[in-house]
Amino acid sequence: MSTEAIAAERPKRNYNALFGLTLLALLVLLWVILSVATPSFASANNISNLLRQGSMIAILAVGQTFVIITGGIDLSVGAVVGFATVIVAMLINAGVPIFLAILITLLVGVAIGLFHGFGIVKMGLPPFIITLATLTSLRGIGLLMTNGNSISINNDAFQLFSRSSFLGVPNLFWMVILVGIPAYIFLHHSRWGRYLFSVGSNAEASRLSGVNVQRTIYMAYTLSGLCAAFVGVLLASRIGIGNPTQAEGWELQAIASSVIGGTSLFGAVGSVHGPLLGAFILATINNGANLLNVNAFWQRIITGVLIIVIVYFDGLRRRGK
Amino acid sequence: MTSTAQELHPAPTLEPGRTILELKGLEKRYPGTHALKPVDLAFKASEIHAIVGENGAGKSTLIKLLTGVMPRTSGDVIWEGKPAALATPHEAMALGINAVHQEVVLCRHLTVAANMFLGEEDSRFGILQQRAMVREAQKIIDDLGFDLPAHVVLGDLTIGQQQLIAAARATVRGTKFLIFDEPTAYLTRKEADQLFTLIRRLKGEGVTIIYISHRMEEVFELADRVSVLRDGTLVGTRNIAETNDAELVKMMINRSIEQVYHKEHFTPGATLLEARNLSGKGFENVSMTVRAGEIVGLYGLIGAGRSEFVTTLYGRHRKSAGQILWEGKQVQVNSEHDAIRLGMALAPESRRDQGLCLNLPVGLNLNLPIYKRISSNLLISSAQEKAEADRQIANLRIKTPTRNALASSLSGGNQQKIVIGKWLAHGAKLFIFDEPTVGVDVGTKAEIYRLFSELLSKGAGIILISSYLPEVYELADTLHVFRRGKLVATHGFHTADHEEILTQALAEKQEKPGGQI
Structure with a gap:
């Protein structure tokens, strides 16, 4: 009898795939509607623009998702992006080779992530607090370093990268694929990915099963910091300046993308494709609203409503099964 | 009765x-x-x-x-x-x-x-x-x-x-x-x-x-x-x-x-674990040995220090004094990881809080301790992952539609089987079961006890903690009684009666054990 009782339950995998397809359908639907509603939407120029806009949030959202799966949150990613633009701009202007400048910037992101891990694991601070503290301090440190000014990057090759395309697809979007595929393999096909889920579900049970919980938490925040620093490099390349106040509020967009993509803020539920789709859904809404001359203030409201609607329906279906 | x-x-x-x-x-x-x-x-x-x-x-x-x-x-x-x-x-x-x-x-x-x-x-x-x-x-x-x-x-x-x-x-x-x-x-x-x-x-x-x-x-x-x-x-x-x-x-x-109480006696083999004058938070000066092929029962009231003692053996808590010997050699167990590497396995007291990742699939729960073994470098072999999970599900007769069903959707007894099952594939030598049959029905109890015999026959040792006297009484080859953090008495199989053991666990004579346990 009890066998039948649980047979009624839908296996998790299928459900995830189904949800991913629903999101994809929503994205395609948005594109179709916007193509009909405004002729400029489907232009090659606009699509490239859209992909560029969505790419950076998408990468942030992937890193954020790793953290949220462990049951944590990383509020610092927007600030890390801004801080990273300053670091990479200063290094390049100081004549450091581009490759090395990028590497150092990424290491700074790793260091910030390790610090978050330290605060959570060793000092026992809640993730919300430690990353909130970093958010505000990093902006401050960046402002101190730049005296509140923007740093213009005087290196055309560096800036050319984000404006170029490869095979007709913007380089920035290729970066999403560059991050997304290893992230997917890591999350779904490596034991570290399994540990992220298990720690998010029950840290004590994981510990007693031999999972190194502390290392897993360090890893999640480090990856999030790394993704954020990488996005900082991309942003610096795109706008050609280093400015610590850039990327204001991007942490919230990253969290929103992740949540729209099916990640549970309670931990242990999430994927890589979900946040990516979530980020591009948000980018499409903003892009479409611009083209339709919808007041920019409305875009924020629409985003808020969308978060509520999608998460509500997702919750309904999870409960309903 | x-x-x-x-x-x-x-x-x-x-x-x-x-x-x-x-x-x-x-x-x-x-x-x-x-x-x-x-x-x-x-x-x-x-x-x-x-x-x-x-x-x-x-x-x-x-x-x-x-x-x-x-x-x-x-x-x-x-x-x-x-x-x-x-x-x-x-x-x-x-x-x-x-x-x-x-x-x-x-x-x-x-x-x-x-x-x-x-x-x-x-x-x-x-x-x-x-x-x-x-x-x-x-x-x-x-x-x-x-x-x-x-x-x-x-x-x-x-x-x-x-x-x-x-x-x-x-x-x-x-x-x-x-x-x-x-x-x-x-x-x-x-x-x-x-x-x-x-x-x-x-x-x-x-x-x-x-x-x-x-x-x-x-x-x-x-x-x-x-x-x-x-x-x-x-x-x-x-x-x-x-x-x-x-x-x-x-x-x-x-x-x-x-x-229900399925007990086979095996000739005890070599000593697996020895605790010498071990002290820690919640217990002091406890000495005992566990040999291959025997069940060592720890009986006492909740809070008597039994769980604290085993979690310290398992590296979850730090010992404050004493020694732990594993197969005759003195060892430092500083973390669960150390204990697992030596060959210990713990099925903890609370399934929900310590034993299971409830909102994750049955298969993931079963494989959690062995992901290292079924991964080559970074990647998990998904064929092995599936095979190991299905093997334990079949082996323990865990009632679940597939390995992908969430652990929370299973009944208490089947959840307990997961908590135990995840260690079978891992292949430990010393199994610590802390209250393995709380909230478990008679049928599943019998299955769990049968599993004990199977483990013993393969040369494993078992530490069994229970607040339920008939359980440790019928199953333990050696029975240690805990009271207020101390090991107060030790008995062989059926060498003392319920009344005596209960009195030792309670100590205060005004406590009336009565005819029921």
């Missing part, structure tokens, strides 16, 4: 023996399953009616229907002669139907008094009358004979004490029909006695009690009548004086009681 059920005392206003609640063809279907087949049952006023059955037999479903948590599929419920819809928990409570659950569902951060009056606070002009409520709560608690303060924060009490508060809370709300769902699972004997006193007193006041338990001796100690459920069917109802536990077990599982 003696029946201490008292004669019915006529309550002033209620006529005992009158039917208070009648179920007529009560039935519950879920999509794809028939959780409760039509049940006809009448509960009498001021009786203690025990309901027993294996996990998944339909007890929880029955409770949920009676407390209005879930709607029934068909059938009628007659409350005091009138049909009742029981569509919402609120309606059930308004009629006077209440439940005390196995896991305390109260607010741990509020005071005892605040919990007692939760939802019915005493306030004047919108201002809470906190002192009055504490006074009133204290009066109720004292009146019930519980030695507990009303002003402290609930979370500061032990789980057992919280359970008593939950019971006390249920009594102050005009309750006429009170359901206890395995209330003693986490209680010490003394707390259980206090609870039983409360239950008998409620009965004396005309309250009808439904008592759900896996512990037969409690059923015989308390109940007037007992009903047995099996696979969603009511197998029968007996007057307690006219039945015995052998009959009940047979009704529950279609199997005789001798088949």
